[in-house]
Amino acid sequence: xxxxxxxxxxxxxxxxxxxxxxxxxxxxxxxxxxxxxxxxxxxxxxxxxxxxxxxxxxxxxxxxxxxxxxxxxxxxxxxxxxxxxxxxxxxxxxxxxxxxxxxxxxxxxxxxxxxxxxxxxxxxxxxxxxxxxxxxxxxxxxxxxxxxxxxxxxxxxxxxxxxxxxxxxxxx
Numbered sequence: 001x002x003x004x005x006x007x008x009x010x011x012x013x014x015x016x017x018x019x020x021x022x023x024x025x026x027x028x029x030x031x032x033x034x035x036x037x038x039x040x041x042x043x044x045x046x047x048x049x050x051x052x053x054x055x056x057x058x059x060x061x062x063x064x065x066x067x068x069x070x071x072x073x074x075x076x077x078x079x080x081x082x083x084x085x086x087x088x089x090x091x092x093x094x095x096x097x098x099x100x101x102x103x104x105x106x107x108x109x110x111x112x113x114x115x116x117x118x119x120x121x122x123x124x125x126x127x128x129x130x131x132x133x134x135x136x137x138x139x140x141x142x143x144x145x146x147x148x149x150x151x152x153x154x155x156x157x158x159x160x161x162x163x164x165x166x167x168x169x170x171x172x
Contacts, residue, residue: 053110055082057162060120061113064154067165068108068124071098084157084164094168101171103130103148106140111152118158125152 053059055066055078063082070078071094080091098104111123128148129140144152148171155166 057082057164059113060115060122060156060163061110063156063163063165064122064124065108065110067154068105068126071095071169072105072108074099074104082165083168084159084166087166087168090168094170097171098169101130101148102138103128103171105143105150115156120156120158120163122154122156123152124154 053062053065055069056062057066066082067079070076070080070082074095076091076095079095080088083091106127106129108124108126111125113120113122115121124143126143127140128143128150129138130148131138142152143150150169150171151167153167156163157166158164
């Protein structure tokens, strides 16, 4: 005979937990948490890239802003005024090369500025739009990935208390 109270007797399995759907309140909390996380990532991205300052010779970032703005508007005198004296003669060649490639720089933003005692580097983010061939549609890509070979780091130098760009963008 089988004694159900004996220690060797088979025990009944515990009842399975009742599976309930997640309450809507918890779903909303997770959704809000994910939305807040995405918002935070966007905020970090916006703070990481600043729009260009007003062009001037006050600091490296402002000098690069003047240089890039001149290139954007294809204004030779503007580009030349923000290039260091040794590089000014190359401004016309730069604008001519961009015109030959049918390229333009758009949507520039400022990245990091690193400097020490009269020299600095400024990282920029921009789009380069160009026509890849005759009759083909314009394409845009980030400045550092463009097939034109443009750099995203502009070197600057301080001369007589004013800042100038020394990097001449040269499309390949």
